[in-house]
Amino acid sequence: MNITPLNTTDYDHIVFFTGAGMSAESGVPTYRGSGGIWHEYRWEDYASQEAWKRNPDKVFDFHDERRKEALKCNPHAGHEVIALLEQDHPDVSVVTQNIDGMHQRSGSRKVTELHGSIWRIRCEEEGVIHEDMNPGPYAARKCNCGAWLRPDIIWFSDYLNPNILSQADEIVSRADLFISIGTSGVVWPAAGYPQLAKSGGAKLIEINPEPTELSHLYDQIYPDKAGKVLQKLFDLLHLNIT
Ligand code: APR
Numbered sequence: 446m447n448i449t450p451l452n453t454t455d456y457d458h459i460v461f462f463t464g465a466g467m468s469a470e471s472g473v474p475t476y477r478g479s480g481g482i483w484h485e486y487r488w489e490d491y492a493s494q495e496a497w498k499r500n501p502d503k504v505f506d507f508h509d510e511r512r513k514e515a516l517k518c519n520p521h522a523g524h525e526v527i528a529l530l531e532q533d534h535p536d537v538s539v540v541t542q543n544i545d546g547m548h549q550r551s552g553s554r555k556v557t558e559l560h561g562s563i564w565r566i567r568c569e570e571e572g573v574i575h576e577d578m579n580p581g582p583y584a585a586r587k588c589n590c591g592a593w594l595r596p597d598i599i600w601f602s603d604y605l606n607p608n609i610l611s612q613a614d615e616i617v618s619r620a621d622l623f624i625s626i627g628t629s630g631v632v633w634p635a636a637g638y639p640q641l642a643k644s645g646g647a648k649l650i651e652i653n654p655e656p657t658e659l660s661h662l663y664d665q666i667y668p669d670k671a672g673k674v675l676q677k678l679f680d681l682l683h684l685n686i687t
Pocket of ligand 1: 628
């Protein structure tokens with residue numbers, strides 16, 4: 446595939462909008478498509494407030510597994526490209542649907558997590574969010590106040606955190622280069638971001654081996670894997686990670 450590297454100085458506000466396909470090359474399973482988590486697990490039983498209320502231990506076991514899997518994996522060259530760009534360019538942001546913390550592990554600092562994080566937990570009784578970077582299962586399933594804790598993740602039917610949402614809206618609206626990587630584009634409100642960026646005049650690029658429901662919006666499409674395309678697109682092939 447022929448990829449002409451981008452000149453990053455042509456753009457003032459670069460946004461990477463990422464989904465599960467961004468972490469796929471690190472070994473983290475996606476949600477849909479072959480090997481997708483939602484083929485093995487019914488989200489109704491593991492990723493909803495109702496499921497957690499019904500059986501918190503079952504939901505915790507599932508998310509403990511996600512934490513274990515994420516820790517077995519490492520950021521790949523594509524993550525590194527994004528983190529390096531942030532150091533070299535005044536305005537590079539990541540808006541991600543991923544909850545695995547992989548962008549931060551590769552060094553990205555400006556990361557907006559739309560769907561929360563498996564590395565945080567909250568007590569809804571006290572309204573407090575705690576980091577839980579314990580390398581393994583969540584350190585505790587119950588709060589000191591006696592209430593059940595809850596992974597700080599946006600599950601199906603949950604509202605997104607309004608502060609995170611307005612931060613993401615603001616970042617995406619001012620983008621002049623918007624690069625979508627590894628998302629099927631079917632989960633809202635995240636699926637509205639490509640159109641929001643387009644309405645703001647951004648150039649839109651999609652990186653995904655498969656066509657998506659939103660492919661028609663993009664100015665350029667690279668139907669290949671994230672790591673390879675990102676290295677070529679930003680001329681950082683010397684990272685040489687496959
Ligand atoms: N590089 C780029 N894209 C890839 C790669 C890769 N190496 N491997 C797979 N993909 C693409 C797939 O073709 C698919 O379009 O990644 C996409 C993953 O789609 P989903 O599994 O639907 O993940 P995502 O879009 O992030 O899901 C959104 O759904 O279940 C919820 O909350 C969960 O955040 C998640 C949301």
